[in-house]
Amino acid sequence: MSMPLRAGDPTELxxxxxVGRLGEGGMGTVYLGRGPDGRLVAIKMVRSEFAHETEFRGRFRSEVNRAKQVPPFSTAEVLDADPDHxxxxxxxxxVDGPSLAAEVKEKGPLPGAALHGVAVGIATALTAIHGAGVIHRDLKPGNVLFARGGIKVIDFGIARAFEATSQHTRTDQMVGTVAYMAPERYDPVGGRPVTAAADxxxxxxxxxxxxxxxxxxxxxxxxxTAMRILTQEPDLAGVPESLAGVVAWALAKEPDDRPTARELLDLLLAGATQRPAVAAAPVERVVIDPVEPVVAAKPRFGRTAVLLATMVAVVAAAGAGTAIRLLPHGAEQAAGTGPSAGASPAIPVVTQSLTVEQKTQAILRGRHKTLIHVAEIDRDLAMESHYxxxxxxxxxxxxxxxAVIPVGVEFMIRYLSDPDTTEPCLGIRFNPAGSATVVTAECSPTDxxxxxxSSTGQxxxxxxxxxxxxxxxxxVxxxxxxxxxxxxxVTPDAPPLTSFSFVDRGPLPSPSPGG
Structure with a gap:
């Protein structure tokens, strides 16, 4: 159902x-429009802070072209776009129908047949979306609509254009809704891209x-909620037995442990109630304390990284001057985010007991100082405040x-030679001649x-x-x-010539100094 246009809204694009408003969000305003042929359409007008970026327009154009390749069954068809407008x-x-969010809010949880139809409908949509090489990135109940003839999934295929540029404006703008975001969405370690497994x-x-x-x-x-996504099993009480096993499989912590959209759809259509049998997950011994070793399922995503990313994306948006830090054995405590805030954990991490890989991950999670070593020339990065x-x-x-400061799936690099400078981070300066160099920059998340x-495997x-x-x-x-x-x-056709390793220089006074 549309709402009237507001004062100041355009009357044409x-x-x-x-002819009306359909909604508004972090990416822009959605209007009900009418095309030259009289057909009603939904038109998303991009917010002005994105509109002035040449970089964003290029990404927007590329992502729209991909989205146009998605078959329109179970999805809202992409009809047109103008990145240069x-x-x-x-x-x-x-799609003239209520969202799943509205339907559940008004009428309560879906009964058996309707629930199974929604599960199949969304899996069908994801099969089409992923088959076209597109990732949705913001699948949630508000983006699932009940249409004549079945389920329609909307707002797919353009999130990457917004996500790649949004963090320079506000750190709470990572595309996605926390309750539906996969664990890897919060992980800065390794710099792995978001894949279809997140959907x-x-x-x-x-x-x-x-x-x-x-x-x-x-x-x-x-x-x-973000902490539970990373550290706890899902609460599936109330999910019918016919779906609980498949849903649990989809909610696996590791992307590689989840089914594909095609596998999901095949299982649902076959009436399968459980995932296929798989081997038990490997475990490794992680030494947290010399007295009390802990055996845990082998993790790929650091818990500290999750908290840092979540606080940047969520708590900062709420105006809170705190961040949550994970202590050993899962204890949580609030700590100030300034350079001198935060006492050492009650049960200290013993650096000597960590492997080289664990030290590297501690650095990439913003907990240890580092030298950044250039492998090919056997030198180290350096930045003096007057350079x-x-x-x-x-x-x-x-x-x-x-020091590495995690921000979502990325990070900022802060140099420590002059902690009082107003430009303590590294940033990229693009020169008119077409080259780009690394210079001093203000420590705020920007493009x-x-x-x-990204690991080289070497x-x-x-x-x-x-x-x-x-x-x-x-x-690169x-x-x-x-x-x-x-x-x-940019090196699209050749591998990078330079690789870096992170040399541990001991704990920082807080997980992300100056964050």
Whole structure:
């Protein structure tokens, strides 16, 4: 159901007449429009803060072209888009029906046949979406509509364009809804991209919601919900036995342990009630304390990283000046986020007992200081406050010490040589000549200050794992032997020439100094 236009709303976008409002969100406003042929359509007008970015428009155009390849069964068909319009907009099929969120709120959890139909309908939509090489990224009950003839999934295929640029404006803008976001969405370690498996996790959470009226990891706050997503099993009480096993499979912590959309659909259509038998998950001994070793399921996603990312994305948005820090053995405590805040955990992590890989992960989770070693030239990154560009140093002194500050699936790199400077982080400067260099920058998440570390699968001469360091917008950080400088470039057809390892320099006074 549409609402009247408000004062100040446009009455047309391109060749479309706007006749009402359908909703508003972090990405923009959705209008009910009418095309030249009289057909009613839904038009998403992009918010102005995105509209002025050339980078965003390019991503928007690319993602829309992909979304147009998605077959329209069980999805709202992408009809048109104009990335060059002021402001840009997207036109999709108008679905005149209530959302799953509204239906459950008004009438309660769905009964058996209706619930199974929703599960099949969403799985069908994801099969089509993923088959076209698209990831939804924000599947939730509000994006599942009851249409004439069946279920329609909306708002797919353009989230990446927003997510890749949104963090420079507000740190609470990671695309997604906390209760339906997969664990890997919060993980900055390794810099792995979001895959279709994240949508499968969201499918499990949405179906559980449809069956029970609540999300399977519901907590008292968004931060508590995120913690449960990463550390606890889902609460599936009330989910019918015919779906509980498949839903549990979809909600596996590890992306590789979840079914594909095609596998989900096949199981549902076959009436299967359980996932196929799989081998037991491996375990490893993680030494937290020299007295009390802990045996735990082998994790890929650091708990501290989850909390840091969640607090940046959720608590900061609420205006709270606190962050949650995980202590050993799962204890939680609130800690100030300033450089000097936060006492050492009651049960300290013993650095000597950690493996090289564990030390590296402690660095990438923002808990330890680091030298960033350049494997190919046997030098270390250096940044002195009175210099403007990144240097190759000898690894001595505070000019070579850095801290990683996790932000969602990415991180900022803070240098520690001058903690009082107003520009204590690394950022990318794009030059008119077409080159990009790394310089000092303000420590705030922007398209120029957010980096990812991607494992090369190799190790340096000291046995430390090596990574490529990249920026989503500008490319990969590399060293030029000819000019003896660091630069950043897109390398679509060739592997990066420079790799980095992280040398442990002991705990930081707080998980993310200056965050």
């Amino acid at each position: 391109g060749r479309y007449e706007l 002021e402001p840009p907009y997207l036109v999709v099929e108008y 499968i996790f969201a499918w499990g959470a949405v179906v559980a919601f449809a069956a029970t009226g609540r999300t399977p990891f519901a907590g008292e706050s968004a931060a508590a 403007t560009e990144l240097l190759a140093g000898d690894g001595t002194g505070p000019k070579s010490e850095f 120029a200050t957010l980096f990812r570390a 190790h340096d001469d000291q046995g430390r794992p090596t990574y490529t360091i990249s920026n989503e917008s500008f490319g 950080l590399q060293w030029s032997e000819d000019t003896r400088t660091f630069f950043v470039e």
